[in-house]
Amino acid sequence: MTELSLHGLTKRFGSFTAVDGVSIDIPDGSFVCLLGPSGCGKTTLLRLLAGLEEPSAGRISVDGEDVTGTPAHLRGFGMVFQSLALFPHLTVAENVAYPLSIRGTPRDECRRRADELLSLVQLEGMGGRRIHQLSGGQRQRVAIARGLAIEPRLFLLDEPLSALDANLREHMQVELRQLQQRLGVTTVVVTHDQKEALTMADIVIVMDKGRVQQVGAPMEVYRDPANAFVAGFIGTSNLLPCELGEGEITVSGRRIALDPGDRVKARPGEAVLSVRPEDIRLSADGLPGKISFVRDLGESVQVLVEHEGHEITALYAPGARPEVAVGETVGVEFVPGTRVVLPA
């Protein structure tokens, strides 16, 4: 039973603040994704959790126990590093059993547990191999098995799938998520890949410049971004400057009445309108624009429209492909109830 709680966690390197006052409570058994662009402080935050960095301020507690000053080797966590950090001088089974043997577990018990863990990650019978004899995906699984060997209170993963090719990565995302649900271990994964975060997470924590920008369920973060950064970072968003008035917005001099379903997070005045590509409709009315590109992606059709220097992306299912050609002038409409007005 692990409830992870961060309170005002801060890490400064000289005058640079990598993690800036992060306070979050994470319920037991959650799968958490720390999402953000490179340099946003997500890896530093993970290293603070692991005990590999000492916080400049703030507290970390697990199950109500303050672990802020606990050295890494006494925290009882599991971790998968970006480089995997498998030990080349040990066999696969010895790697997996390392956390057990370091705790003085008898050799037979180590071997039994290593076999169990290897079958958990579908690597039965591979225990005797050397690390360099394994493929990238297999190494990944060994690292995961090793991280889970002691049934950790908290399982930390730093960009664990970034070295894999696209197909294998998607496969491993699903597998990792299923494994986590089966074991119920509280898990924190660092990633810069928003699709990966949306696939795996119960809770997505979006970070930028060392600060938490939004915490929420994947669809909540996707549908209801807290600010323009989150809207732009998660998926593709069309962001247009607008003027927020009473029950309406003005985009490029054209008034659009707001629907009760639309979410307004800005104060009246200058604001940013955020609309997902799938919530854009092309018609005769709406904001005038010129089709600049049509892209068939197989699973969808993407239409790029140029509107007063802004590129607006519209997404259609292949069956609903609009009859448009490059160079044509069209009107751009935003589906009511999907519009989000964010602070400028």
Place this chain on the structure above:
Amino acid sequence: MSARADRPTPGWLAAIPAAWLAVFFLVPFAIMLGVSFAHRVPGGFYEPGFELDSYARFLSPFFGRILLTSVALSAGAAAICVALAFPFTVILARMGGRAQTLVLVALLAVLSLSEVIIGFSLSTLLSKTAGVGNFFAWLGLIEESRAYTPSLFALMTGLCYLALPYAVLVLYPPVSRLDPELGEAARIMGATPLRAFWTVTVPMLRAPLFGAAILVFVFTLGVYLLPQVLGQPAHWTLSVHITDQAIFQSNLPFAAAMAVLLLLVSLAMVGITLLLGRAR
């Protein structure tokens, strides 16, 4: 034909080092080998011949002791140098870029000191009249200044001073390439920093550690001045006796035979390294 002509490095370039080795290494070695079988003329020089008299002298207990002294001194120096150089290099590799450069430059500067300078400096430093004994006496640690040389301690200090930079230079590249995440991974998995060092860092660097020890061993085996300056006659090594026989006793056949033996001991060490390297 064209494939040969396209090669960026022409093969005949290899002839230059080959000729160099032949003229300056193989030929002198052949001469030395020939001399080792020559007949010694007591009180004179030597005459060409083929006899095993010089090699027969190896069988004496006196000579056995010399060989044992040489091997023990070099092995001791190798063990001490690696034991000092390894933690030193691990700490060095964790330092900032500028600090690393400074330390490496200082270390290379030590290499420019010859055996003679190191020998006589240490001899002065450890002497009764001008050495650290005066300092210890002034501090009140000892009653009056004393000499710490010639002694085994002085000789070992000299050998290690001479060989330590080589051990560090051999260890530095593999140590600095070691992924720091490996040690961190061990820490998270429950290993104390010391445990992580013994279970991860040391086993992963077994080959370079062994290589550094062999280098120091072979290198100190050839040292012939330090044992005379800093050691007692009991610490005279094979190299000292080669010098003694060749220059002062005018017994070139015996000196040559000992040199051949020294070469064989060195080659045996290199061979063992290669074998162990292949076994891994």
